Amino acid sequence: MLASRRRQYEYCAVLLSLAIALVLFTDGTGAAFRHLLDPPEDESTVEFYQWTAAPSMLLPRAFPAVIAMPDGDIMVIGGLAATGPTASTEIFDIGTGTWSPGPSLTYKRVGHTATLLKDGTVLVAGGDTAMGTTATAEVIDLTIRASSLTTSMSFSRSAHAAVLLPSGNVLVTGGTDWVSGTWYQAEMYDPAQHKWLPAGSMAKSRVSFTLQTLPDGSVLAIGGDSGATSEKYNPGSNSWSGLANMKSKRYSSSSVVLDGGKILVAGGNIDGTPTKSAETYDPAANAWSLADEMAEQRSSFSLIKLSNGLIMAAGSYSSLGTTASVDVYSPYNNTWWSAPSMARSRGAHGCAMAESGRAVYVIGGWSGTALTSSVERFSQVSVPQPDRCEPIDLVPLVLQATELPGHSENGFLAKLYAAQAEYESGDIATCLNIMKAFYNALRGFTQSGHITDEHSEAIYDGYVSVVTCLGGTPLPPIETHP
Numbered sequence: 001m002l003a004s005r006r007r008q009y010e011y012c013a014v015l016l017s018l019a020i021a022l023v024l025f026t027d028g029t030g031a032a033f034r035h036l037l038d039p040p041e042d043e044s045t046v047e048f049y050q051w052t053a054a055p056s057m058l059l060p061r062a063f064p065a066v067i068a069m070p071d072g073d074i075m076v077i078g079g080l081a082a083t084g085p086t087a088s089t090e091i092f093d094i095g096t097g098t099w100s101p102g103p104s105l106t107y108k109r110v111g112h113t114a115t116l117l118k119d120g121t122v123l124v125a126g127g128d129t130a131m132g133t134t135a136t137a138e139v140i141d142l143t144i145r146a147s148s149l150t151t152s153m154s155f156s157r158s159a160h161a162a163v164l165l166p167s168g169n170v171l172v173t174g175g176t177d178w179v180s181g182t183w184y185q186a187e188m189y190d191p192a193q194h195k196w197l198p199a200g201s202m203a204k205s206r207v208s209f210t211l212q213t214l215p216d217g218s219v220l221a222i223g224g225d226s227g228a229t230s231e232k233y234n235p236g237s238n239s240w241s242g243l244a245n246m247k248s249k250r251y252s253s254s255s256v257v258l259d260g261g262k263i264l265v266a267g268g269n270i271d272g273t274p275t276k277s278a279e280t281y282d283p284a285a286n287a288w289s290l291a292d293e294m295a296e297q298r299s300s301f302s303l304i305k306l307s308n309g310l311i312m313a314a315g316s317y318s319s320l321g322t323t324a325s326v327d328v329y330s331p332y333n334n335t336w337w338s339a340p341s342m343a344r345s346r347g348a349h350g351c352a353m354a355e356s357g358r359a360v361y362v363i364g365g366w367s368g369t370a371l372t373s374s375v376e377r378f379s380q381v382s383v384p385q386p387d388r389c390e391p392i393d394l395v396p397l398v399l400q401a402t403e404l405p406g407h408s409e410n411g412f413l414a415k416l417y418a419a420q421a422e423y424e425s426g427d428i429a430t431c432l433n434i435m436k437a438f439y440n441a442l443r444g445f446t447q448s449g450h451i452t453d454e455h456s457e458a459i460y461d462g463y464v465s466v467v468t469c470l471g472g473t474p475l476p477p478i479e480t481h482p
Contacts, residue, residue: 050340050378050379051340051341051342051343051376051377051378052376052377052379053343053374053375053376053377054097054361054375054376054377055092055097055098055099055375056099056373056374056375057076057090057092057099057363057364057373057374057375058088058090058099058101058373059081059086059088059090059373060081060082060364060370060371060372060373061076061078061079061080061081061086061364061371061373062079062080062317062348062349062364062365062366062371063079063080063110063111063348063365064076064077064078064079064349064350064363064364065077065078065079065112065113065114065124065350066114066350066351066352066363067114067116067122067352068116068352068353068354069091069116069120069142070116070120072094072095072354072355072356073091073092073093073094074091074092074094074352074354074361074363075089075090075091075092075102075122075140075142076089076090076091076092076102076350076363076364077089077102077105077109077112077114077122077124077140078105078108078109078110078112078114078124078127079109079110079350079364080110080371081371082371084108084110084130085108085109085110085127085128085129085130086108086109086110087104087105087106087107087108087109088101088102088104088105089101089102089103089104089105089140089147090102091142092361092375094354094355102140102142102145103140103141103142103145103146103147104147105124105138105140105147106136106138106147106148106149107127107129107130107134107136107138108129108130109124109126109127109128109129109134110127110128110158111126111127111128111133111158111159111160112124112125112126112127112128112158113125113126113127113160113161113162113172115162115163115164115170116164117139117164117168117170117191118164118168118191119191120142120143121139121140121141121142121191122139122140123137123138123139123150123162123170123189123191124137124138124139124140124147125137125153125157125160125162125170125172125189126153126156126157126158126160126172126175127157127158128158128178132156132177133156133157133158133176133177133178133179134152134156135152135153135154135155135156135157136149136152136153137149137150137151137152137153137189137196138150139191150189150194151194151195151196152196153172153187153196154185154187154196154198155175155177155183155185155187156177157172157174157175157176157177157183158175158176158177158178159174159175159176159207159208160172160173160174160175160176160183160207161173161174161175161206161209161210161211161221162211163211163212163213163219164213165188165213165217165219165235166213166217166235167235168191168192169188169189169190169191169197170188170189170191171186171187171188171199171211171219171233172186172187172188172189172199173185173186173187173199173202173206173211173221173233174186174202174205174206174207174209174221174224175206175207176207181205182205182206182207182224182225183205183206184201184202184203184204184205184206185198185201185202186198186199186200186201186202186233186240187199198238199233199238200233200238200239200240201240202221202231202240203229203231203240203242204226204229204231205225205226206221206223206224206225206226207224207225208224208225208251208252209221209222209223209224209225209226209251209253210222210223210224210253210254210255210265212255212256212257212263213257214232214257214261214263214283215261215283216283217235218232218233218234218235219232219233219235220232220233220243220263220281220283221233221240222246222250222253222255222263222265222281223246223249223250223251223253223265223268224250224251225251227245227249228245228246228247228248228249228250229242229245229246230243230244230245230246230281230288231243243281243286244281244286244287244288245288246265246279246281246288247277247279247288247289247290248270248275248277248279249270249271250265250267250268250269250270250275251268251269251270251299252267252268252269252299252300252318253265253266253267253268253269253299254266254267254268254298254301254302254303254313255303256303256304256305256311257305258280258305258309258311258331259305259309259331260331261283261284262280262281262282262283262331263280263281263283264278264279264280264291264303264311264329264331265278265279265280265281266278266291266294266298266303266313266329267294267297267298267299267301267303267313267316268298268299269299269318272319273297273319274297274298274299274316274318274319274320275297275298275299276293276294276295276296276297276298277290277293277294278290278291278292278293278294278329278336279291280331291329291334292329292334292335292336292411293336294313294327294329294336295325295327295336295337295338295440296313296316296323296325296327297316297318297320298313298315298316298318298323299316299317299318299347300316300317300318300347300348301313301314301315301316301317301347302314302315302349302350302351302362304351304353304360306353306357306360307353307357307358309331309332310328310329310330310331311328311329311331312326312327312328312329312339312360312378313326313327313328313329313336314326314342314351314362315342315345315346315347315349315362315365316347317346317347317348317349317365317366318347321345321368322345322346322347322365322366322367322368323345323347324341324342324343324344324345324346325338325341325342326338326339326340326341326342327339328433330418330430333414333418333421333422333434334411334414335411335414335415335418335434335437336437337433337434337436337437338436338437338440339433342362342376343376344367344372344374344376345367345368346362346364346365346366346367346372346374347365347366348365348366349362349363349364349365349366350362350363350364350365351363355379358379359377359378359379360377360378360379361375361376361377361378362375362376362378363375392420392423392466392469392470394416394417394419394420394466396462397416397459397462397463397466398413398416398417400455400458400459400462401413401416401459403451403455404445404450404451404455411441412438412441412442412445415434415435415437415438415441416438418434419431419434419435419438419466422434423470428470428471431470432467432470432472435463435466435467435470435472436475438463439460439463439475439478442456442459442460442463442478443478446478446479447478447479456478457477457478460477460478
């Protein structure tokens with residue numbers, strides 16, 4: 001026992017040194033967390049990830065289109081400025097860390113789409129202009145620093161969606177002109193012919209929805225003002241077919257393709273209220289399944305896949321305001337956990353992966369009631385790896401947790417089993433984050449009065465012993481009933 005205690009004290013000393021190093025790496029904010037991108041190549045170090053300020057854009061804007069360019073730079077296109085829709089574009093040079101003006105668009109646009117074509121040019125389509133919703137489209141060519149009009153779409157579209165097809169054509173569908181209603185008709189831009197071609201019609205008209213390309217090259221249209229419906233575009237037949245409905249209807253949600261081909265859809269508005277809920281779609285089974293809930297209600301936020309397959313959700317813009325909070329989802333154990341927040345609350349912002357997957361930039365958006373030009377960078381630092389503690393065993397906690405009401409439905413036990421699995425795989429940081437989610441679930445049970453104070457305190461003591469052994473900082477004791 002004394003030897004075990006001595007090892008814990010020695011481990012704490014290493015952790016204190018590690019904490020001092022973290023202060024140096026995080027500008028004193030301590031806003032860092034471990035192992036959310038690639039594992040370190042050198043096993044003697046631990047990878048930490050943090051939010052830091054990046055140079056601000058030249059123009060505050062929300063709802064911009066953001067493109068990660070082939071050369072590694074980031075281009076921001078149009079959006080809503082203080083005076084209304086803007087035609088300006090900006091380019092962030094990753095190498096020099098500076099913003100510079102890009103080619104101006106022919107039309108001021110917000111609610112538009114921007115799609116990177118295979119030749120490195122960018123197709124900008126539709127949106128709301130100073131003169132109303134437009135069907136116009138233009139192509140930005142950075143080699144000549146100019147944007148030029150191409151042929152117009154058949155419909156004036158805003159809040160529509162676009163995606164690059166494997167053929168190199170661009171599928172555009174849905175949207176609205178805010179007068180005639182929402183569109184179900186789809187069309188396709190052929191860069192070789194500089195013309196738009198019919199691409200069938202969806203069964204449902206949609207606005208503020210998402211498109212995702214499936215591994216077989218087909219495209220999934222998800223949610224929007226058509227509620228919980230989803231459908232698929234088949235390039236071979238140039239037609240649409242219906243799919244299974246989602247568990248919840250979603251408007252202004254976000255989606256991403258997971259490793260393995262499933263699709264994660266999260267957040268959005270349900271009857272005008274943003275939601276924490278998330279679900280996944282399995283193309284092979286044509287079935288939607290509920291996923292773990294985010295910690296925060298989110299709408300008009302960014303959802304991006306990190307280089308190790310984890311998913312980061314950042315910010316929100318809705319009737320509830322904006323938020324700086326960040327959640328991370330592991331598709332490997334279907335668990336969300338809270339990550340360090342951004343320095344500024346924001347929503348309706350842009351987001352791009354850069355630096356060969358080693359950094360994520362969140363750009364502009366609404367911050368409270370004001371537009372912002374600020375940019376934040378989610379990036380990685382390395383610090384020495386402390387010795388691991390003695391093996392942990394979560395079985396006692398599992399046995400106590402089985403006495404909780406509704407533990408299976410809440411995924412309470414699943415969190416413990418997932419934490420044990422991550423520990424045994426050597427992923428200590430993920431294990432700690434799952435234990436944080438476990439703590440939050442325990443707090444919810446306690447504060448709702450579903451378990452006794454004595455039971456809660458016993459489980460909390462077990463939680464503290466596990467987190468301390470892993471080198472984490474336990475969250476404070478849970479307030480019990482007077």
